[in-house]
Amino acid sequence: MGRTKIIAxxxxxxxxxxxVGYLATVIYSAVxxxxxxxTTPYGDGKFLHINFPFSQTPFLNVDNNANYIFxxxxxxxxxxxxxxxxxxxxFSVFSKPKxxxxxxxxxxxxxxxxxxxxxxxxxxxxxxxxxxxxALWLLAVVHGILGVFAWMVAAIFKQGLQLQNEQDLFI
Numbered sequence: 001m002g003r004t005k006i007i008a009x010x011x012x013x014x015x016x017x018x019x020v021g022y023l024a025t026v027i028y029s030a031v032x033x034x035x036x037x038x039t040t041p042y043g044d045g046k047f048l049h050i051n052f053p054f055s056q057t058p059f060l061n062v063d064n065n066a067n068y069i070f071x072x073x074x075x076x077x078x079x080x081x082x083x084x085x086x087x088x089x090x091f092s093v094f095s096k097p098k099x100x101x102x103x104x105x106x107x108x109x110x111x112x113x114x115x116x117x118x119x120x121x122x123x124x125x126x127x128x129x130x131x132x133x134x135a136l137w138l139l140a141v142v143h144g145i146l147g148v149f150a151w152m153v154a155a156i157f158k159q160g161l162q163l164q165n166e167q168d169l170f171i
Contacts, residue, residue: 008094015088022081026074028053029060033069071126079122083143086111100160108154115147132135 032038032050040049040056041064047059062073090111095106120141123132 005050005095008091012088012091012095015084015091018143019081019084019088022084025060026081028076029062033062051146052109054130067129071130075122075126079118082118083114086114100157100164105157108150108157112147112150112154115143115150119143147152 029050031100033048038051038053038055040051040058041047042049048064050060050062051057052059062069086107089107093099093107096104098104107116123136123140126132
């Protein structure tokens with residue numbers, strides 16, 4: 001179990017870094033786009049460079065269109081920021097000394113509910129405002145499958161927690 005905890009901790013840290021990176025990018029991009037700071041239009045104003053802070057070096061390229069910016073840029077980055085945050089919490093479950101706890105069960109529940117309830121509505125709502133590629137639906141199915149897997153693991157954890165609580169009553 002020692003190797004599993006080390007690997008889980010490693011992936012928890014990597015996922016946490018990704019989550020912070022995604023969410024920091026969203027915040028930075030939102031500030032730049034709303035204030036026009038550190039942005040450079042190009043392509044006859046059809047596109048924008050979001051530049052690295054305090055430079056003219058492009059960091060991100062986006063369409064200069066409000067619907068695109070919100071539904072195809074900020075929304076997906078935000079949702080993947082939350083996704084990686086939940087993945088980080090999920091991996092941290094497996095690096096703790098005690099697996100079957102209420103908190104660990106809650107982490108699993110948050111992960112599977114997010115994967116079940118967020119991708120499809122986000123794509124459906126976005127499809128009213130921007131063109132959505134067919135690959136997005138496949139990605140949503142993959143998230144649904146991840147949710148099912150996490151739900152199964154949560155069911156095992158719930159049973160383990162019940163057995164552990166029963167065992168604690170006998171001691």
